[in-house]
Amino acid sequence: MDRSPHRGSSSAVRSPARSNAPDLGPARSYALRTVARSRFTGPRAAPSYTRPRRGPGSRGAQPQALHHPPRRAHPLSPNTANTPQSAEAAAASRFTGTILILLTLLGWTSIPLFLKHFASQIDPWTANGWRYGFSAILWAPVLIVGTFHRSLPKGLWRAALVPSLFNAAAQVCFGIAPYMVGPGLMTFSMRLQIVFLTAGAALLFPAERRIIKSAGFLSGMSMVIIGTCITLALQPGGLGGGTTAGVVLSIAAGFLYAAYGLSVRHFMHGMKPFPAFAAVSQYTAAVIVILMLIYGKQSGLSALDLSTPQFALLLLSSIIGIGLGHTMYFASIARLGLAVSAGVVQLQPITVSICSFFLFGEILTPGQWSGGLIAIAGAGIMLYTQHQLARRAARASIPPAPPPSTTPASPRLAQPDEAAILCGYCGHDLEGADDGAACPQCGRAAETAPTG
Numbered sequence: 001m002d003r004s005p006h007r008g009s010s011s012a013v014r015s016p017a018r019s020n021a022p023d024l025g026p027a028r029s030y031a032l033r034t035v036a037r038s039r040f041t042g043p044r045a046a047p048s049y050t051r052p053r054r055g056p057g058s059r060g061a062q063p064q065a066l067h068h069p070p071r072r073a074h075p076l077s078p079n080t081a082n083t084p085q086s087a088e089a090a091a092a093s094r095f096t097g098t099i100l101i102l103l104t105l106l107g108w109t110s111i112p113l114f115l116k117h118f119a120s121q122i123d124p125w126t127a128n129g130w131r132y133g134f135s136a137i138l139w140a141p142v143l144i145v146g147t148f149h150r151s152l153p154k155g156l157w158r159a160a161l162v163p164s165l166f167n168a169a170a171q172v173c174f175g176i177a178p179y180m181v182g183p184g185l186m187t188f189s190m191r192l193q194i195v196f197l198t199a200g201a202a203l204l205f206p207a208e209r210r211i212i213k214s215a216g217f218l219s220g221m222s223m224v225i226i227g228t229c230i231t232l233a234l235q236p237g238g239l240g241g242g243t244t245a246g247v248v249l250s251i252a253a254g255f256l257y258a259a260y261g262l263s264v265r266h267f268m269h270g271m272k273p274f275p276a277f278a279a280v281s282q283y284t285a286a287v288i289v290i291l292m293l294i295y296g297k298q299s300g301l302s303a304l305d306l307s308t309p310q311f312a313l314l315l316l317s318s319i320i321g322i323g324l325g326h327t328m329y330f331a332s333i334a335r336l337g338l339a340v341s342a343g344v345v346q347l348q349p350i351t352v353s354i355c356s357f358f359l360f361g362e363i364l365t366p367g368q369w370s371g372g373l374i375a376i377a378g379a380g381i382m383l384y385t386q387h388q389l390a391r392r393a394a395r396a397s398i399p400p401a402p403p404p405s406t407t408p409a410s411p412r413l414a415q416p417d418e419a420a421i422l423c424g425y426c427g428h429d430l431e432g433a434d435d436g437a438a439c440p441q442c443g444r445a446a447e448t449a450p451t452g
Contacts (some may be wrong), residue, residue, distance in 0.1 A: 026446075087161040099333025100328045101344045107325040109351040112183035114317035116360060119179045120312065126300045128175040129292025135322035136285035139278040143355050146275050156279050161247025163263040164283030169289060170256030173249045181246025182362035184353030188231045188372045189247050191349060192255030195221055200262045216385035217419050230371025231364075273330045281322070346379045 129200050132136045146152040153159075177186050198221060201208040211217055232247060291363040303311065332341045349372055356362040365370070 022092050032059050051417055059290065084221060093335045097332045097341075101332035101336060101341050103406070104328045104332060104341075105326070105344055105351065107320040108345065108348055108353075109355060111325075112178055112186055112323040112352050112356055113216075113359060114313070114321070115175060115178040116183050116356070117311075118314065121306060122303055122314075123290045123297050124176045124294040125181055125294075126303050127314065128171060129289045129300045130314055131318040132171065132288040133279070133292075134318040136281050137320065138284065138323040139281040140277040142274055152275055156268075156271065156275060159267045159271065160276065160279040160283055161191045162267055163260055164287070165282055166256050166260035168264055168284045168287035170260055171284060172251050172291065173253035173256060177246050177249040177253060181243050181250065182360065183356040184349065184362050184364055185231070185235065185368075186246060186250045187244075187349040187352045188368075188375065189228065190249035190254040190257075190345075191224055191372075191379060192228055192251055193258050194382060195224055196255045196258035197261055198382065200258055204262060204266060211386050214385055215387075217382055220378040220381030220383075220385060223381065224375045225378075227371045227373070227375030227378060231368045231375065232389045233350055234365055234367040236363075247441060274327075277326055282437050285353060285355060343380055344426075346371045346376050346383070349376065 076128075115124075115127060143152065181189075198208075198212060202212045235243065264276070264280075289300075297303070303314065306314065329341065329345075353362070353364055353369075353372070357364075
């Protein structure tokens with residue numbers, strides 16, 4: 001801080017933070033100091049002052065600064081800004097997130113049902129090609145706007161290539177399975193996806209190996225495997241040829257979706273989800289449409305033979321499952337967190353099976369329901385264990401709050417908004433006092449400033 005004395009016999013000390021402080025004239029005492037009022041908000045300790053010194057060559061008081069003790073906040077301490085307004089905003093955000101994740105669950109429940117509905121009207125290659133081709137059009141504006149504003153992540157297209165190949169292969173299996181097996185049994189079979197995802201994460205990401213070794217995680221994974229096996233083994237009449245192929249395709253879809261998720265984490269880490277998924281959609285659509293042109297009936301043109309309401313329903317399934325579904329899922333993660341959002345989505349086999357019973361007459365035996373519920377509970381335990389261990393690791397990485405400092409902090413001058421005149425002996429605010437009057441706090445009278 002600049003402590004050079006202000007030379008001159010006819011002016012009071014000016015605030016170093018405000019060069020245009022008013023000139024008090026020779027009638028004011030050297031013990032009166034012009035300082036700065038601050039718009040400092042929140043609780044603070046009283047400013048510390050020292051009595052003005054006069055040294056050789058000094059013709060005025062030394063300018064003093066306001067000493068504001070530094071405010072320290074530990075990362076885990078309660079938020080001091082937790083006002084009623086912020087609490088209401090947080091509650092509103094959680095409510096919005098809850099609505100979004102429920103709509104996501106509803107949308108993703110409808111997709112196997114849509115595919116089963118079209119199984120008797122168009123082939124799976126045609127259904128897949130039109131659905132993903134239309135979704136590419138829906139996600140294209142994200143990439144167009146990002147390209148125009150030059151806000152797309154660097155290396156986006158190269159990073160999206162491998163995940164797109166896994167996603168396209170998974171979509172092929174997912175699109176064909178409803179033609180061979182009921183939607184309920186299909187989605188219960190796909191719960192093995194979380195096991196594949198866990199094993200892959202352990203192989204690719206060393207940090208995940210600590211989670212896999214935990215008792216809760218191993219228990220949940222065992223429940224998923226056992227519950228799925230029970231559901232499949234208790235299929236009435238056994239697994240026939242068509243049903244077996246459908247179950248294999250469902251499990252393969254779960255495996256490929258797990259590989260897709262792992263590759264996204266590996267190749268697209270740090271990229272924003274919306275442009276990342278938009279790029280993946282373009283690659284995936286290109287592969288799926290090419291397969292439709294090769295294997296689809298009339299190269300996919302058979303979809304045009306559908307009635308207008310049925311064709312609109314086909315496009316609607318693309319909007320709900322691929323367009324809005326992923327958008328709402330990303331938005332719910334931002335408001336509720338990944339653990340809660342992923343946990344709610346685990347209920348999909350139950351909702352699909354209930355709807356399939358009323359729409360297509362698919363019946364699961366009580367034993368199959370029990371096995372399916374065990375698998376879903378196991379998936380929930382795995383997600384909960386992963387979430388708890390991640391929170392503990394985050395807390396352990398935060399250093400403890402430093403002890404209060406006993407040494408005076410370096411002075412900090414706040415931004416002024418008006419000049420204030422304080423007594424140089426006790427620091428009392430002399431605003432409104434008559435010139436030359438004694439301080440009402442300490443009773444000391446002002447002395448005439450030295451003239452040389």
